[in-house]
Amino acid sequence: MKKIIFISALMLTLSASAQVNFPGKYVDLLLNRELKVGSVFGDEYQNFSYRPDGMAPYKKLRYGSDKKALQGRIFKVTEVKHNLEETAILTLTDGKETIYYNYNSNDDYNYKFEVVGGLELPLDYFCEQIELGLDDNEFKIYQNKIIGFGLSKTINKKTKKAEYELAVSTGSSKEKGAGVTLELLNGKKIERPKQLVGKDTGKQILRTFLELTDKEIALLTESEIKTITMAGQVVNMDSGISGDLRGQLKCLLTKE
Incomplete structure (x- = not known):
């Protein structure tokens, strides 16, 4: 049972102040x-x-x-x-x-x-970007509807528990490497120096999956991501996408 958060650095809040620029219908x-x-x-x-x-x-x-x-x-x-x-x-x-x-x-x-x-957007703004992808006897999965990057939450109906996983990808000519760092706008960091990074088959994309701790989840809801470093390659996150990500995560945390 996992809640998956997928960020594409290639394309790169409850009501929350964030670096969100496009208000949609608001x-x-x-x-x-x-x-x-x-x-x-x-x-x-x-x-x-x-x-x-x-x-x-x-x-x-x-x-x-x-x-x-x-x-x-x-x-x-x-x-x-x-x-x-x-x-x-x-x-x-x-x-x-x-x-x-x-x-x-x-x-x-x-x-x-x-x-x-930045804008203070209602939680509904971000929850409108989430859909129920699966609801069977064992699991319920909420996921982001946007192609290319997104969020999902998988709930185990029996245990009522959830695991959090962050999948990070970025364009690169490298075959593989190690080390992932997420630098946040507030100066804090999520660092995984030994995290292995691999290349998608047939694609110029490096990808890795991070099992997030409670502390890391709190950090991601506290501040937007500024940069992503994978195997030594630094990518700047788009401020709008980063703000959306933070808000979508807050919405997913309310889903049961």
């Missing part, structure tokens, strides 16, 4: 918050406009907005106007000009904002 949490425009792959941002109807792309380059005109700027959300169930118009101002952002609760890919100070 877009009203962005009202009166400051948003910093983060990095984008390529040279264009999507969904920025001079007009609230979205028909006049801001600083249009080809199809979207010029990266040079937006990256690094900080805007305050002064209004959230809901359109359809999944969309809303955010009014953004930085004191110099007012522009608009077409928000979609299902489109975290094009959402390139970092919320200054």
Whole structure:
């Protein structure tokens, strides 16, 4: 019986303050918050406009907005106007000009904002990312629905006990190695210097499984992961993914 936590460092809170940036359907949490425009792959941002109807792309380059005109700027959300169930118009101002952002609760890919100070999200936000994968006579398994990284909890119905396991993976050309360290944002670490790391067959991915102690579980719910070191290779965790991971773990701890 195991509760498995799987992190893909390749892609790299109860209500909890975390480095979570995308609020999903809880877009009203962005009202009166400051948003910093983060990095984008390529040279264009999507969904920025001079007009609230979205028909006049801001600083249009080809199809979207010029990266040079937006990256690094900080805007305050002064209004959230809901359109359809999944969309809303955010009014953004930085004191110099007012522009608009077409928000979609299902489109975290094009959402390139970092919320200054992070967001406090309800536990329901993270529990919506968890599903019941198995429920038979012996075990009940809750798991994350996101492909590529995720969480799961397996409950032994007879003993009512659970084991915790953390599966960590990262892209690497190495065949194998040893040593895993999770560095948290609060400066604390989970260190396994003798932990063996192996390569997935036919893939450029190193993977290992950690059986977590109660102390380690407490650490992971206390602070987000900053970096993962596997067999000497250091990978920086995306702050949004790390915040989601912490919140999802807190949700799983409530599942019975």
